[in-house]
Amino acid sequence: MNHSATKEHHKLLSEHFGITAIPGQFTVALAGNPNVGKSTVFNALTGLHQHTGNWPGKTVDNAQGSFTYLDRSFLMVDLPGTYSILAHTIEEQVARDFICFGKPDVTLVVLDATCLERNLNLALQVMEITPKIIVCVNLMDEAEKKNIKIDLSALQKDLGVPVVATAARSGMGLDTLRQKLHEMSIGLCTPTPRQISYSSEVENAIQQLLPNVSRLIGSNLNPRWVTLRLLDGDQAFIKSISQYLNLDLHSTRLQEVAV
Ligand SMILES: Nc1nc2c(ncn2[C@@H]2O[C@H](COP(=O)(O)OP(=O)(O)OP(=O)(O)O)[C@@H](O)[C@H]2O)c(=O)[nH]1
Numbered sequence: 001m002n003h004s005a006t007k008e009h010h011k012l013l014s015e016h017f018g019i020t021a022i023p024g025q026f027t028v029a030l031a032g033n034p035n036v037g038k039s040t041v042f043n044a045l046t047g048l049h050q051h052t053g054n055w056p057g058k059t060v061d062n063a064q065g066s067f068t069y070l071d072r073s074f075l076m077v078d079l080p081g082t083y084s085i086l087a088h089t090i091e092e093q094v095a096r097d098f099i100c101f102g103k104p105d106v107t108l109v110v111l112d113a114t115c116l117e118r119n120l121n122l123a124l125q126v127m128e129i130t131p132k133i134i135v136c137v138n139l140m141d142e143a144e145k146k147n148i149k150i151d152l153s154a155l156q157k158d159l160g161v162p163v164v165a166t167a168a169r170s171g172m173g174l175d176t177l178r179q180k181l182h183e184m185s186i187g188l189c190t191p192t193p194r195q196i197s198y199s200s201e202v203e204n205a206i207q208q209l210l211p212n213v214s215r216l217i218g219s220n221l222n223p224r225w226v227t228l229r230l231l232d233g234d235q236a237f238i239k240s241i242s243q244y245l246n247l248d249l250h251s252t253r254l255q256e257v258a259v
């Protein structure tokens, strides 16, 4: 990101999310199912450099913390634990809006190694929104105790995004995690997340709507993902788009596209 783009990004973070980033600082969103060790990862990386509050206008906790790695500063935002980010609850809405509109440099999705399949749902959802994602498979020590073996390189290949194994309580894997966060933030690594394919009816509908949606939202969001939300009839999301992107959608242009 160039200097003015960074300035613009920091303005957006402060206006919409109450987050103050210092010049040059990267932002990392921390997402995951409840109880997978997000706060443990957060505490291990940011130590005492934290402050907590609420998300603007919401009674949902917000914890922010910073750390420095290879002379670059990172601001980490601990999102509420959610099973999905389809915004059925306030917590899911907060997580979804931040990943989508807060434009973090990296979204770190923490998964529980002992129940990977259920946890992967959230990672796949985030991969539909942004390519800037790192998957952290935490609780590796617990998985080992239960004799669960995970082929991490096969997982990384299948997902198309970096996968880092950790046992955050003991600190295992955290150095690699810092390194991967740094690499992705400075643009050294460009993942190609596996694209989820839907039924041919849905794929056809996406293809029909995509050009119009791309034209309306520009490069602000992933148009395929926005199209899926429109096909889903997600009114709350249309409201979020006008709120965060300052797009005048009161004329319901996006909704017209969706019918
Ligand atoms: N054995 C083991 N325990 C861990 C690990 N990481 C976290 N824990 C423990 O798992 C429990 C939950 O950790 P948290 O960091 O609070 O999880 P969280 O994802 O922030 O939970 P919510 O904020 O409630 O969604 C705590 O008791 C941690 O000490 C790990 O890698 N190994």
Ligand SMILES: [Mg+2]
Residues within 6 Å of the ligand: 038, 039, 040, 081
């Ligand atoms: Mg937590």
